[in-house]
Every structure is written in C-alpha cells, then in structure tokens.
Amino acid sequence: MHKARLIKRRLLISFLIICAIAMVYLYLVVIFMPKDTGDLGGAKYYSTQAYKKEQKNSIDLLFFGNSDVYAGVSPILMYQNSGISSFVCASPKETGYSLVNYVKANLKRQNPKLVVLDADCFYYKNDHYHGFNVQSKVMAIAPFFYHARWKELTISDFFTLPTAKADPLKGYLPNAGTSNYKHKDSFMQNPNAQPLEVEKSVVKCLKTIQELCKSENAQLMFMCLPTPFSWNNSKSNGVKLLAGSMGVPFLDLNDPSCGLELDFNHSFKDSGNHLNIQGAEVATRFLENYITSHYSLADHRGEEKYKSWDEIAKNYDYYVQRAKQ
Amino acid sequence: MNDLMTWLFLAFMSLVYVVYMILPKKARPYCLLVFSLLFYVVYSKFLTFFMLSTILSIWLGGLWLNRIDDGEAKKREGLEKEARKALKKKVKRQKRLVVALIIIFNVAILATLKYFNFFGSLFEGFLSWFNLSVHMPILKIALPLGISYYTLSAIGYIVDVSQGRHRAGNLLSVALFISYFPQLFEGPFATYSTLAPQLMAGEGFNSQNLFSGLSKVLWGFFKKVVIADRLAIVVSAVFSNYASYSGLVVVLGIIAFTFELYAEFSGLIDVASGISEMFSIRLAKNFEQPFFSTTVSEFWRRWHMSLGAWFRQYIFYPVSMSQGMMKINKKLAKKNSFWQVFVPSALALFVVWLLNGLWHGADIKYIVYGMYYYVLMMLGMALEPLFNLIYKKSGIDKNSKWVTFLKIARTFILVNIGLLIFRAATLKEAANIFTSIFQSGELNLISLGVIDIYDTIWCFIGVAILLVYDYLAEKKKLPNSQNWHTAGKVAFLIAMAVMIIVFGAYGEGYIPPDPIYGGF
Known part of the structure; x- marks a missing residue:
C-alpha cells in the first residue's frame, strides 16, 4: 500500500515537472518567434504567409506554385497595366500534393475569379520545404533557432504572438543577377516525347482543388513559367494530357509555339532555373495579355479599396529595388 | 561536438539512463557496457578494434599476473628463506615481463596512430643533417576516440595488478572500465580500483x-x-x-x-x-580552482588533476624509486639536503614533463610546452631558498594577502604564456604573437x-x-x-x-x- 502511494506520488511529481517544462518551453516559443515573420533568416520566405495580410475578397487572380512562380510573376506589374488584382502564393519546392492546403487556406479569405496552378510543381514529390512546414517547424524550435534574438528583444516580444507581414509586391520575389541558359537550341525540341504521367496522388489533389474552385465559382488554369532547368517536352505533354482530361486550360510558356519571346541570355538568374527581373517582366506581360484576352477580370485601378495598390504601382521600382535578392 | 552531435549525445544519454534504471541491478553493468560499445562503434566505427584489443590485452595480462601471483603463493609454502627470496625475485622478473609486454603493445598502438608521422618527420630531419634523404611514409588514419585516455588508464590497470593494488578483474568490469562512454571525450582519468566497483554496483534510481x-x-x-x-x-x-x-x-x-x-x-x-x-x-575530480594557485606547481596540482595523479603514480614515483635514482640519492646524501631533494626531483620531473608535453600532442610545440613548465618548476625549487631569505631579511610576511595576491597574479601570467605556446599553430607563431603584444594596431x-x-x-x-x-x-x-x-x-x-x-x-x-x- 505504502509502495503504491509512493509510486503515485512520484508519477504526480513527474507529471507536474513535465507540465512545468512544457509551459516554460511554450512561453520561450512565444518570446523568441520573430513577431514579424520577415525578420530573420529561417523565415526568409515570409511572402508565403503574406496573403493573410491582404484585405478579404480583394484578389481576383491567385497564382500557386513553387519558386518559379514567385520569381516569375509580378502582380503589381500586371496591375499597373490592366488593374487586375492578383497575388502569388508560392513557396520553395512546393509540390502538387501540398498545393491543396495552400489553396484551401487562401479561398477562405479570398473569392478569386481565376486560380492558376504552376504545373512544374506537379512533378515534385517530396514535401520537404513547404512554406507552411518551414514556418511550423521553425516555430516549434524557435527558442533554439531564434535564440540569438535575445539581443533585440523588446517588452512586446514577451506578450505578443507572431503575425504575418504584408508584402507590397504581392508575393513576387525579384531576382537580381543574370546567368544565361546555354542549351536553348535543344530545349523543348521534341514535341512528340512520351508524356510523363503526373502521379495519381497529385492528380487526386488537383481534382480536389478543381472541386474547391468550382464551389467558390473560380475558374482553374494550369500554366508553366519558363524553366528550362527542370522542364521538358515529356512533362509538358504529361500535363497537356492531364489538363485535357480534367477540362482545364494549360498555358506552357516553355513551349516555343506559345509565342513568348524570351531572351535566354539575359532572362534567367541561375542558368535557366528561375527568371530574373527582366525575365519576370516579359513573362508577366505575356500572362497578362493571355489572361485579359481569355478571362474577364475587373480593372480596379482608381478604386478606393485599391488605393494602396495604386500607391505601390506608382513606386513599383522602389519596392523592387528594396526586395530584390 | 557540433550542435547536432550535442543533441544526439543528450538523447543517447537519456535513453541509456531510462533503460539502465528499468533493468534489474545485475543487468545494469551489461547495459552500460553495451551502450558504451555502441556509442564507440557509432563514433569510431572500425577504429573500435583498437580499443577492443586494448581491453583484451589488459584483461588477459591481468589474468596472467593473477596466475603468477597464485603460483607464487602455492610454491612459497614450505620454502626456506633463501629459496623464497629467489622465488620472489623470479616472480618479480616474470611480472615485469608481462607488464612490459602489455605496455609495449598498447603504447605501440598509441605511438603508431598518434606519433608515427611526428617521429617520422623528426627522423627525416635528423638524417637530413647528414645529407641523407629518407622519405618516411605518412600514416593517414583517424585517431580512435579517447585513445590517449584509455591507453593510460589501461597502463595504470596493468601496473596496479602487478603491484598488488587489486586483483585482475573479469572481462565485463575491465571492458566497462576502459570503454565507459561519458569519460571517453576528455576524461577524467580513473583508476580501476575506484571506478570499476561503482560501475559494477548497478546502483538504482x-x-x-x-x-x-x-x-x-x-x-x-x-x-x-x-x-x-x-x-x-x-x-x-x-x-x-x-x-x-x-x-x-x-x-x-x-x-x-x-x-x-x-x-x-x-x-x-x-x-x-x-x-x-x-x-x-x-x-575523479579534475579541477580545483586552478586560477587561485600561487605557484606553477600548485597550478598543475589543481588543473587536469587526474592526469597529474596518473603521471605522479605511474611515472614520477617509479622513476624516483628506480635503482639508478637510488644510487644518485646515496651519493648526494653525503652532500647537503637541498641537492638530495633537488636532483632526483629534477630528473624524475624531466621525464614527467617530457611525456606530459608529448601526451598533449605530436608536435615539437607540445614538448616545448611541457619543458616550459618543467623549467618554471625547477626555477621555483632552485630559487625558493633565495626567496625565503629575502622574505626573512625584509620582514615581509610571505603568507600575507598582498603577497598571495601577487603570487596568484604571477602564476596567472606564467600560465597564460604557457597556453600561448599551446594554442599557437607553431612555436614561431607563438613567438610572433608574443612580440606583437608590444606593437600597435587595431584596438x-x-x-x-x-x-x-x-x-x-x-x-x-x-x-x-x-x-x-x-x-x-x-x-x-x-x-x-x-x-x-x-x-x-x-x-x-x-x-x-x-x-x-x-x-x-x-x-x-x-x-x-x-x-x-x-x-x-
């Protein structure tokens, strides 16, 4: 009897100790997590969370995808010319599989007319660098990962939770620097290549996204931005087949027949992987023309609700200079 | 250890602790041994072979020594005094041979892995004085984790068994004594008689x-x-x-x-x-407020104490008590008492500090590092009578707070110079750093x-x-x-x-x- 009581007492003490440790640790998480997610290394891709700071139901066009998209589509540039309110929701190495959650989260806040998915990420399998996961993993180890923030802590750090930061470039991350792509002559020169099938699990997710869009009255479109580093005719044909079977339009900007005139010597940051500022400008203009000619999206320029957009559009070059990497 | 290694080590330690406490008392030493060997294999991979060979060599050597002792005890019964003396001498010779074999085997491993390239380059340099060009092969092999620590512990074990400080242990206790994982990184040194009984006790929570x-x-x-x-x-x-x-x-x-x-x-x-x-x-305790030492000798009695104790037990005393030293002592006994103390200490300490320097690393700078402390200690011993005289004549209390403070400050400065030799990449760099103290530059x-x-x-x-x-x-x-x-x-x-x-x-x-x- 005495032994049983002793064991109970020890278990209770152990439980209380674990609780105390957990509470202290959780509070350390609160203190050390950067309150502005754009603050430090590790939360570098804060633009993946920036959509949370956009006004509700203010975006008509949403782009989803991986680094090709945040490097290649500039919503403000598009807004300058056409007044279309768009936003890029992209994070590094995004996969087709993980897009569902990202689309879901956005559709809770926005009521877009058109949703554009980047087809390049349909072929990525591992979900090891998803924007949400980066955030949540870093959050869990914040006291270790961000411990050096003790040097800059303010009183408010002890009482506030992290918040997302608005992105004036609406998810676009401009790439400075140029490194040409040397194999232009052989790129996409095999239009009859065997289609590379998109994995069934990804197709299932894309169909879920299609259903989501339908329920929100948004149209769905697939596209692929110029990325000769990872794209080829087999992938292009694979997505064409899939898009055809799902009844979704597919615009492949890598396809020479699409009409995009891209200078392969000066449009890439890293030898054909990501577009640089110049390449992004060309691709955005092309997309803008395509979208305005195929979809009817409102011109919001001059509207009171979009006053801040007008302001950013006016100082676009300043924001690009500030954000370029 | 880098960050990841630290976390893995902590996780490993927690796992060992939980498993150890769950197991019954008798199984706990086995648990410690299994985890210690596992730790070593993960860290050192095939180099574990060297540690296992050390364990086996001292275990077998210990059993051999036990057998010689037991045999002597049986044979002694009924023997005359002279015959007993002869037997004792014979047994002593046999035991010395066993100990020498085990020590040579283990030191050979250490010398090959740690000092081969160093002595090779010294040999090349030596021959070049005679215009002879010899290229010694360079051994490219990593050092097994803690080899300097466990080799000295192994030597201590076999010497202790031969001198009857304790009986040879069984394979489990010897293996555990050598491979016990917490002390493999940086020590401290332990003696079998103090550590093994604790390891084998399997104390609970x-x-x-x-x-x-x-x-x-x-x-x-x-x-x-x-x-x-x-x-x-x-x-x-x-x-x-x-x-x-x-x-x-x-x-x-x-x-x-x-x-x-x-x-x-x-x-x-x-x-x-x-x-x-x-x-x-x-x-074993390894540090005892070393920066409160008033002399360099005291500093080394408070710094890396377990290494100092090992050198004292297995180098200083045996050298001091050796036959050659006894003869010198006898001769000096006829002169004054100062030299009778100074000369044997100087000779024994020379060996100690030469080996101490070499133990720290295979490089000339480490030998100089050892010799630096040796010279300081000898100077301290030689000048002690002079200082005592100065204190006496000037009426300064050598135990006063100010004198003690100045002695502490002096020792601290001397230790810093020693560690400058230790930290600098080469002796030349140490000299350059020392001279740069007196130059101007960015503040x-x-x-x-x-x-x-x-x-x-x-x-x-x-x-x-x-x-x-x-x-x-x-x-x-x-x-x-x-x-x-x-x-x-x-x-x-x-x-x-x-x-x-x-x-x-x-x-x-x-x-x-x-x-x-x-x-x-």
Whole structure:
C-alpha cells in the first residue's frame, strides 16, 4: 500500500515537472518567434504567409506554385497595366500534393475569379520545404533557432504572438543577377516525347482543388513559367494530357509555339532555373495579355479599396529595388 | 561536438539512463557496457578494434599476473628463506615481463596512430643533417576516440595488478572500465580500483543523484556553450590575425583562450561527471580552482588533476624509486639536503614533463610546452631558498594577502604564456604573437565586426561567473542544494536550461569550435 502511494506520488511529481517544462518551453516559443515573420533568416520566405495580410475578397487572380512562380510573376506589374488584382502564393519546392492546403487556406479569405496552378510543381514529390512546414517547424524550435534574438528583444516580444507581414509586391520575389541558359537550341525540341504521367496522388489533389474552385465559382488554369532547368517536352505533354482530361486550360510558356519571346541570355538568374527581373517582366506581360484576352477580370485601378495598390504601382521600382535578392 | 552531435549525445544519454534504471541491478553493468560499445562503434566505427584489443590485452595480462601471483603463493609454502627470496625475485622478473609486454603493445598502438608521422618527420630531419634523404611514409588514419585516455588508464590497470593494488578483474568490469562512454571525450582519468566497483554496483534510481548529476551536466554545458564557445570568437579572431591588433587586444585574446580552455575542459568534465553521478558513479575530480594557485606547481596540482595523479603514480614515483635514482640519492646524501631533494626531483620531473608535453600532442610545440613548465618548476625549487631569505631579511610576511595576491597574479601570467605556446599553430607563431603584444594596431574588436557588444558583455559576465564560482568553492561557500525543496530543484534546473538555450553561442551566426582537448 505504502509502495503504491509512493509510486503515485512520484508519477504526480513527474507529471507536474513535465507540465512545468512544457509551459516554460511554450512561453520561450512565444518570446523568441520573430513577431514579424520577415525578420530573420529561417523565415526568409515570409511572402508565403503574406496573403493573410491582404484585405478579404480583394484578389481576383491567385497564382500557386513553387519558386518559379514567385520569381516569375509580378502582380503589381500586371496591375499597373490592366488593374487586375492578383497575388502569388508560392513557396520553395512546393509540390502538387501540398498545393491543396495552400489553396484551401487562401479561398477562405479570398473569392478569386481565376486560380492558376504552376504545373512544374506537379512533378515534385517530396514535401520537404513547404512554406507552411518551414514556418511550423521553425516555430516549434524557435527558442533554439531564434535564440540569438535575445539581443533585440523588446517588452512586446514577451506578450505578443507572431503575425504575418504584408508584402507590397504581392508575393513576387525579384531576382537580381543574370546567368544565361546555354542549351536553348535543344530545349523543348521534341514535341512528340512520351508524356510523363503526373502521379495519381497529385492528380487526386488537383481534382480536389478543381472541386474547391468550382464551389467558390473560380475558374482553374494550369500554366508553366519558363524553366528550362527542370522542364521538358515529356512533362509538358504529361500535363497537356492531364489538363485535357480534367477540362482545364494549360498555358506552357516553355513551349516555343506559345509565342513568348524570351531572351535566354539575359532572362534567367541561375542558368535557366528561375527568371530574373527582366525575365519576370516579359513573362508577366505575356500572362497578362493571355489572361485579359481569355478571362474577364475587373480593372480596379482608381478604386478606393485599391488605393494602396495604386500607391505601390506608382513606386513599383522602389519596392523592387528594396526586395530584390 | 557540433550542435547536432550535442543533441544526439543528450538523447543517447537519456535513453541509456531510462533503460539502465528499468533493468534489474545485475543487468545494469551489461547495459552500460553495451551502450558504451555502441556509442564507440557509432563514433569510431572500425577504429573500435583498437580499443577492443586494448581491453583484451589488459584483461588477459591481468589474468596472467593473477596466475603468477597464485603460483607464487602455492610454491612459497614450505620454502626456506633463501629459496623464497629467489622465488620472489623470479616472480618479480616474470611480472615485469608481462607488464612490459602489455605496455609495449598498447603504447605501440598509441605511438603508431598518434606519433608515427611526428617521429617520422623528426627522423627525416635528423638524417637530413647528414645529407641523407629518407622519405618516411605518412600514416593517414583517424585517431580512435579517447585513445590517449584509455591507453593510460589501461597502463595504470596493468601496473596496479602487478603491484598488488587489486586483483585482475573479469572481462565485463575491465571492458566497462576502459570503454565507459561519458569519460571517453576528455576524461577524467580513473583508476580501476575506484571506478570499476561503482560501475559494477548497478546502483538504482536516486533522486538526489539525479538532481546533482543533472545540475552538473547543465553547469558543464553552460560553461561550454555560453562561456567557452563565445570566448572562442575572440580567440579565433586574435590568433588568426594577431598582427593586425594592438598589444592590448592580443593580451585579451591570450587571456580569453585561457578562460576558454578552462570553461570548455572543465565544462565537459562536469558533463561527464554529471552523467556518471546520475548513475550514482563518482568520477575523479579534475579541477580545483586552478586560477587561485600561487605557484606553477600548485597550478598543475589543481588543473587536469587526474592526469597529474596518473603521471605522479605511474611515472614520477617509479622513476624516483628506480635503482639508478637510488644510487644518485646515496651519493648526494653525503652532500647537503637541498641537492638530495633537488636532483632526483629534477630528473624524475624531466621525464614527467617530457611525456606530459608529448601526451598533449605530436608536435615539437607540445614538448616545448611541457619543458616550459618543467623549467618554471625547477626555477621555483632552485630559487625558493633565495626567496625565503629575502622574505626573512625584509620582514615581509610571505603568507600575507598582498603577497598571495601577487603570487596568484604571477602564476596567472606564467600560465597564460604557457597556453600561448599551446594554442599557437607553431612555436614561431607563438613567438610572433608574443612580440606583437608590444606593437600597435587595431584596438576595437567590435568596430571590426569580430564580435558584437552583446557577446562582448557576455564574455566578461562569463569569466566573472567562472571566477566567482571558483572563489566561493575555494572559500567553501557554495550553496548546498541537498536540502532544497523539489520545486526549488526543478526551478533551478529549468532556469539553467533556459540560460543555455537562450544565451548559448550556437546556431545561426556562431561557428561551433572543435573541442580543444577532443583530439587526445
């Protein structure tokens, strides 16, 4: 009897100790997590969370995808010319599989007319660098990962939770620097290549996204931005087949027949992987023309609700200079 | 250890602790051995072979010595005095042969792996004096973890068995004594008679030991991660670019290294002792407030004490008691008592400090490092009568606070010069750094971006914490935690852990330095 009581007492003490440790640790998480997610290394891709700071139901066009998209589509540039309110929701190495959650989260806040998915990420399998996961993993180890923030802590750090930061470039991350792509002559020169099938699990997710869009009255479109580093005719044909079977339009900007005139010597940051500022400008203009000619999206320029957009559009070059990497 | 290794080690330690406590008492030594060997295999891979061969050699050697002793005991019965004497002599010779064989075997492994390239290059240099060109092969093999530690422990074991300090142990206890994982990184040295019985006892859970052990582990990590790794920023900058800095900054860099080494080495020893304490195993003490020493000799009695004890037991005494030394002693006995003490000490200490220097590394600078302390100690012994006379004539109390303070300051300066030799890449660099003390250059490390103001402040706080802790320990005023309430103990441990997590010099912006004593 005495032994049983002793064991109970020890278990209770152990439980209380674990609780105390957990509470202290959780509070350390609160203190050390950067309150502005754009603050430090590790939360570098804060633009993946920036959509949370956009006004509700203010975006008509949403782009989803991986680094090709945040490097290649500039919503403000598009807004300058056409007044279309768009936003890029992209994070590094995004996969087709993980897009569902990202689309879901956005559709809770926005009521877009058109949703554009980047087809390049349909072929990525591992979900090891998803924007949400980066955030949540870093959050869990914040006291270790961000411990050096003790040097800059303010009183408010002890009482506030992290918040997302608005992105004036609406998810676009401009790439400075140029490194040409040397194999232009052989790129996409095999239009009859065997289609590379998109994995069934990804197709299932894309169909879920299609259903989501339908329920929100948004149209769905697939596209692929110029990325000769990872794209080829087999992938292009694979997505064409899939898009055809799902009844979704597919615009492949890598396809020479699409009409995009891209200078392969000066449009890439890293030898054909990501577009640089110049390449992004060309691709955005092309997309803008395509979208305005195929979809009817409102011109919001001059509207009171979009006053801040007008302001950013006016100082676009300043924001690009500030954000370029 | 880098950050990841540290976390893996902590996870490993927790796993061993839980499994150890769950198992019945008899199985616990086996548990420790299995995990220790597992740890070694993961860390050293095929190099584990060398440690296993050391274990086997001393175990078999010990059994052989036991057999010789037992045989002698049987044969002695009924023998005449002369015959007994002859038998004793014969047995002594046999035992010496066994001990020599085991020592040569183990020293040969150590010498080949650690010193082959060094002696090879010395040999090449020696022959080049005679215009002979010989190219010694270069051995490219990593050192097995803790080889210098476990080889000396193994030698200590076999010598102790031969001298009858204890009987040879069974394979389990010998293997566990050599491979016990917490002490493999940086020691401390242990003797079989003190460590093995504790390892084999398989003591169960003890909340007080758990608390004091964890406290030691956290205090050790605090010293390593918060103090030493932060001081390493300054040390690395100054030693790699000493010519650019002013004399004051170079002096600060040298002092910073002294405290870095102390914080890191004593910190890792605390971690090893703390882990052991959680298992109710007490390891040998390795530091005793070394910066409160009044002489260099005293410093070495307070610094790396277990190494000093090993050298005293297995080098100094045997050399001092050797037949040759006895003859010298006899001759000197006819002259005055000063030389009778000085000469044997000088000869024995020469061997001790030569080997001590070599133990620290296969490089001329380490031999000079050992000789530096040897010369200082000899000077201290030689000049002691003169100083005593000066004190007497001038009427200064040599035990007064001021004299003690000056002696401590003098010892601290001498130790810093010694550690300058230890830290510099070569002897020439050590000399250059020393001369750069007297040159002008950049004074501000912060403006150079080497270290920011916050880390600088923490460097000073860290050193102050070390000194205050040592002062309290010296005055025996450290708080006794045994009577603390459980809640107080838990709060203390959590506070320590938070301090380490928050103020540790790790992660983004910090480069983890390699353990200074890790290569031994």
